[in-house]
Amino acid sequence: MPVSVQLLQQFPLLSPLQAPELAALSTGLTLHQYARREVVLAKDDASRGLGFLVEGRLQGVDFTVDGRSVGLYFVDPGDYFGELPVIDEQKPSEHVVAAVKSTVAFWPAVLARETILNHPELARKVLLRLAQRVRSVMAQRTLLSLPNPFQRLCALLLQLPGTEKPQGREIEQAPTHLELAIMINASRETVTRAFQVLLLHGLLSRDGHNLLLLKVQDLQLIADGRMDPPRQ
Numbered sequence: 001m002p003v004s005v006q007l008l009q010q011f012p013l014l015s016p017l018q019a020p021e022l023a024a025l026s027t028g029l030t031l032h033q034y035a036r037r038e039v040v041l042a043k044d045d046a047s048r049g050l051g052f053l054v055e056g057r058l059q060g061v062d063f064t065v066d067g068r069s070v071g072l073y074f075v076d077p078g079d080y081f082g083e084l085p086v087i088d089e090q091k092p093s094e095h096v097v098a099a100v101k102s103t104v105a106f107w108p109a110v111l112a113r114e115t116i117l118n119h120p121e122l123a124r125k126v127l128l129r130l131a132q133r134v135r136s137v138m139a140q141r142t143l144l145s146l147p148n149p150f151q152r153l154c155a156l157l158l159q160l161p162g163t164e165k166p167q168g169r170e171i172e173q174a175p176t177h178l179e180l181a182i183m184i185n186a187s188r189e190t191v192t193r194a195f196q197v198l199l200l201h202g203l204l205s206r207d208g209h210n211l212l213l214l215k216v217q218d219l220q221l222i223a224d225g226r227m228d229p230p231r232q
Helices: 019-026 083-088 109-117 120-144 149-159 177-184 188-200 216-224
Strands: 030-034 039-041 050-055 058-063 069-075 095-098 102-107 163-165 168-171 204-207 210-213
Touching: 019 109, 058 177, 069 120, 069 177, 083 109, 083 120, 102 109, 109 120, 120 149, 120 177, 149 177, 149 188, 149 210, 149 216, 177 188, 188 204
Parallel strands: none
Antiparallel strands: 030 102, 039 095, 050 102, 058 069, 058 095, 163 168, 168 210, 204 210
16 A cells, blocks of 8 residues: 555654655555554564554564563654664564554665665664664663662653653553563563552552653652662
8 A cells, every 4th residue: 555645744754855755755655554463573584674653553572582572662653663774784683563553654675775875864863763772772771680670660661751740750652561561571460560559659640541650759769779669
């Protein structure tokens, strides 16, 4: 299924491109739909190109030597993924799976690479994303070195992008307990129990799919190991 110019205009990465360039680009992209937990981009397979998430949610994951999955990042609508194999012409370094039913537009790697290299502003945006990925991986490595899952969960909650509100920091469309568990190398049951404790003691609150961090300082102290986690 081809991609319309109107749809392409919704992706911030492509904002440096002019209307004729977007029109030409639209003929080279195709839309694909994925069911929940379906693999969108497989590690060590040939790159499908640069992917743009139209709707749904994706998660980048990898696996430890003992077969446990580790979450690396999320992709939300309007964002893109798969830039590393497009740039270095190597195979993907992680899997990307659909966290929910999702629609993705793929830009073939050869065309994406040629366009990026010929547009300085587009290249700058991709370089900033790659730098962000490196910083994210470094933060993830530090997080996984924390001694217990409760600390790791608090540290991860503080790393999630949010908006400052008078009553605390709001995380819109917060990850599920399973998605959080994958990112801190813990079981879903462990994350659920930790959430129950944090909600009971007023460190967090929920509003539908949004999460509100009510006591950011306390969460930071727990993540740093300077405060014991509250007990149920």
